[in-house]
Amino acid sequence: MTDSLRERTDPLTGFDIGGTWLRHRSGDTVTRRPAPSLLNHPGLSVETLWDMLVCELTTAEPRNGRVVVSLGAAMDDLTSQVHGSSPLWGDARLSRNLRMELRQRRPDVEWHVHNDVTCALADFAARLPAEAGHVGYLTVSSGIALKIADLGSRTVTVDGSGLQGEIGHLPAAVPAGLGRLLDLPCACGGAGHVAAVSAGPAIPRVAKALGLEPFDAAAFPGRLSEGDTGAWHLLDTVTYPLAQAIRWLWTTQPRLTVTGIGGGVAEALGAHYQRSLEGHLNRDANYSQGDAGRQVVRVLAPGETDPIRGAQLLADGFLSVVKT
Ligand SMILES: [Zn+2]
Known part of the structure; x- marks a missing residue:
């Protein structure tokens, strides 16, 4: 068959x-x-x-x-x-x-x-036109990783180990004055990695390191909606390493046109997460970013991207994975 x-x-x-x-x-x-x-x-x-x-x-x-x-x-x-x-x-x-x-x-x-x-990434890319060129997907959940596809050739290029975009275990960039976050343990055995600051299980530890009250995941979106200063300080701290990763992408991947951000943490916080990232990305703008407008970064709605649907797209050959 x-x-x-x-x-x-x-x-x-x-x-x-x-x-x-x-x-x-x-x-x-x-x-x-x-x-x-x-x-x-x-x-x-x-x-x-x-x-x-x-x-x-x-x-x-x-x-x-x-x-x-x-x-x-x-x-x-x-x-x-x-x-x-x-x-x-x-x-x-x-x-x-x-x-x-x-x-x-x-x-x-x-x-x-x-x-x-x-x-x-396959499910996200399937709803974009081929002219979108290079498109990225970043997941922020219990782990963090990124991948980029070329929609022109319908390929995802990986290295000799079959990997691309495992950014969760790179050293995190943290806000000035918060160097103590680099001591936070990472589940991979290291410390101070992007996942150690920005992944879901890291958020209670970051709250503690910031001297905030114990993290309450269920109450967190409501506190952000109310404009609670501590809640926004926490969110802006955990999104900071990812905003810097996005800046690196903008600087080194000129063919990238759009990056979708999904995963349980980002999707649950939705517009708050988008606002926090945009705040970082709009700060410290300078001539090195040019004047032609920047690549799109969009936090996806809950369920907007379905990995099982994407797995079927891959099984059907929508994207081919190729090794360098
Ligand atoms: Zn790690």
Whole structure:
């Protein structure tokens, strides 16, 4: 059966595996349960967590179907080699091939496994015209990563390890006078990384480092809407490293026209998140940015980009991943 025929006849079945949630879509039904991650199961071994993941994926599916998987891990989209994921497996460096193991366990299923940012990028890019050129997608959730696609050639270029845009574990730029944030631990085993300041699990630690009251995630959007000074200080602090990363993109990627920002943290804070980023990006403007207008950065609405839909687009060949 060709992919195009399969696309018309098979209901979409897929998984989106993040550090916090595992979403399972079967036809039109989407269910969500806690992910088999170190974040949700502190103390379990990587081996056990990996087995739980493979078990989740292989026990639920009907026979002889096609299943797409969006995996929140640094991985090679071409070979399916998984390198690691701090929300899922902490500081472990993996050398496991998920697609191969799934095929061994369930050879009747046609498996397609891709990195979650590649998936979200595909779904975001599918709604843009080819003339958009290079387009980016940045996820801010329990982890942070970025990827850029060339819509002209419909390709995503990766390095020899199959990676591109793993910016979450680069050293963070922090606001002047807040050098103590560079001591904050990162789930990868390092400290002061972009994810250690800007990812979801970092926000309570940043609040503590700023001397603010304990972070209340449920109350946070309301406090921002009320203009609470402490809440805005916290948000502007956690968005600062990402604003500087975006500046680097603007400076080094002239073909980039638009970057969508998704993921649980950014989507939940929506317009507040956009306003905070814009505040940083509009500050300290100077001649080096030219006068032709800048690339678009847009915080996406909740659910606007769906990694499972993107995983299906990748399985159908909408974007090709190519190695340098
Ligand atoms: Zn890190």
